[in-house]
Amino acid sequence: MAHGPTFEPKNSVLKWTEERLPIFGLIHGSLGPGYPAPRNLNYWWNFGSLAGLCLVIQIITGIILAMHYTPHIDMAFDSVERITRDVNYGWLMRYMHTNGASMFFIAVYIHIFRGMYYGSYKAPREMLWMLGLVIMLLMMATAFMGYVLPWGQMSFWGATVITNFFSAFNDLYAGSGNGDGLGDMVVSLLLGGFSVDNPTLNRFYSLHYLLPFVITGVVILHIWALHIPGSNNPLGIDMKGKQDKIPFHPYYTAKDGFGVFVFLAIFAMVIFYAPDSMGHPDNYIPADPMVTPAHIVPEWYFLPFYTILKSFTIDFIITAKFWGVIAMFASIILLFFLPWLDSSKVRSAQFRPVFRFFFWVLLVDLVVLTWIGAKSADEIIFMDIQAVTIGQVATFWYFFHFFFLLPVLSRVEKTLPLPESIASAVIKDKA
Numbered sequence: 001m002a003h004g005p006t007f008e009p010k011n012s013v014l015k016w017t018e019e020r021l022p023i024f025g026l027i028h029g030s031l032g033p034g035y036p037a038p039r040n041l042n043y044w045w046n047f048g049s050l051a052g053l054c055l056v057i058q059i060i061t062g063i064i065l066a067m068h069y070t071p072h073i074d075m076a077f078d079s080v081e082r083i084t085r086d087v088n089y090g091w092l093m094r095y096m097h098t099n100g101a102s103m104f105f106i107a108v109y110i111h112i113f114r115g116m117y118y119g120s121y122k123a124p125r126e127m128l129w130m131l132g133l134v135i136m137l138l139m140m141a142t143a144f145m146g147y148v149l150p151w152g153q154m155s156f157w158g159a160t161v162i163t164n165f166f167s168a169f170n171d172l173y174a175g176s177g178n179g180d181g182l183g184d185m186v187v188s189l190l191l192g193g194f195s196v197d198n199p200t201l202n203r204f205y206s207l208h209y210l211l212p213f214v215i216t217g218v219v220i221l222h223i224w225a226l227h228i229p230g231s232n233n234p235l236g237i238d239m240k241g242k243q244d245k246i247p248f249h250p251y252y253t254a255k256d257g258f259g260v261f262v263f264l265a266i267f268a269m270v271i272f273y274a275p276d277s278m279g280h281p282d283n284y285i286p287a288d289p290m291v292t293p294a295h296i297v298p299e300w301y302f303l304p305f306y307t308i309l310k311s312f313t314i315d316f317i318i319t320a321k322f323w324g325v326i327a328m329f330a331s332i333i334l335l336f337f338l339p340w341l342d343s344s345k346v347r348s349a350q351f352r353p354v355f356r357f358f359f360w361v362l363l364v365d366l367v368v369l370t371w372i373g374a375k376s377a378d379e380i381i382f383m384d385i386q387a388v389t390i391g392q393v394a395t396f397w398y399f400f401h402f403f404f405l406l407p408v409l410s411r412v413e414k415t416l417p418l419p420e421s422i423a424s425a426v427i428k429d430k431a
């Protein structure tokens with residue numbers, strides 16, 4: 001893509017450094033006046049930088065928590081209580097970290113939906129999109145393992161229920177039936193034994209500390225892949241001439257900075273006034289392998305996928321449990337193929353009325369999947385309809401949207417005429 005003004009070092013120290021390591025030029029060209037951005041980006045484009053902020057907050061607070069946390073099943077719960085009560089500002093670090101995880105998922109889910117609405121996954125940004133999905137998978141693994149660390153009832157039983165689903169792989173290879181099937185091997189590799197225990201806590205802690213740095217590496221690739229084609233924009237058309245562009249700095253640094261203030265204000269309200277609102281009260285009870293909680297639920301950001309996992313109730317060739325696990329993974333993996341499932345040349349939903357309608361239907365569908373994920377399967381929702389039935393309909397719709405609606409729509413939908421350029425559309429709006 002075309003670049004803005006090249007970097008000219010203003011003093012001899014900058015010049016000396018630049019000749020040896022052109023790092024200021026890199027910053028100037030990727031976050032400064034040297035990076036031309038479309039002039040019409042709206043506030044939905046703030047969520048990439050907000051996700052980056054969340055990653056930094058998680059790493060800093062996590063490193064401080066690790067200084068006081070003890071990864072042993074006899075001490076983990078107490079060490080977390082001690083952090084909250086006795087360590088100076090430990091309560092703040094802990095609440096920032098737990099609520100930070102939720103805020104991170106909120107920012108990233110909005111970021112993904114922005115991309116889906118404006119067609120940011122389409123050519124030439126497929127690699128950028130796929131790297132984003134790798135980040136999302138890594139975030140999920142990190143969050144899942146992090147939730148086990150406080151060693152409360154939900155930590156223990158959540159890990160037990162979810163890892164147990166992998167025993168369904170015994171359907172592919174059962175072995176001799178004495179714990180050497182494919183599923184048994186996967187489960188014991190995950191747990192470091194036959195059940196959730198001290199080795200599980202240790203390996204989850206180790207990986208929970210490692211993965212955020214892997215995420216950071218993939219984020220760098222993600223930003224690199226963004227800077228090759230440059231940002232998409234609400235109109236979904238390419239930048240043509242100078243009139244369509246503005247330098248990233250000061251325009252978008254200011255806009256992103258404003259977003260950061262609003263985001264931090266909301267974050268502060270959650271931490272100071274409702275720090276446990278997104279958590280489960282049972283996690284304040286120490287883990288007890290002898291007492292199963294009445295109702296085991298994962299964190300809110302896993303609920304849609306949990307509903308998909310539980311929606312398979314009929315054995316078909318192999319067990320329902322196996323299909324549930326496959327469907328849960330498929331629901332995320334299919335997003336890697338989105339650029340090809342939706343082959344319409346028009347990117348933005350603004351010019352695709354039918355696509356836009358079904359985009360909102362999909363969003364409602366995901367709200368339903370989230371809502372049902374927190375219910376027990378046999379709970380009656382209305383009339384005689386059980387939660388599991390609603391979950392099954394919502395699961396069907398999710399796959400139907402991606403595998404049927406999108407491919408068909410991208411071929412038959414009559415799209416609206418695209419504006420000539422970003423500048424002409426923006427100026428016409430003003431007139």
Ligand code: HEM
Pocket residue numbers: 044045046047048049051052053055108111112115118120121125128129131132133135136215219222223226230231232233
């Ligand atoms: C740690 C997580 C992430 C960080 C820090 C991050 C960061 C960013 C940043 C700073 C931008 C440019 C600003 C913007 O367009 O909002 C961006 C763009 C983008 N990201 Fe991410 N991202 C993350 C996760 C994801 C995920 C999970 C996906 C998708 C599955 C994704 C897909 C995209 C796409 C398609 C764009 C280009 C948007 C456009 O130009 O319209 N990102 N990302």
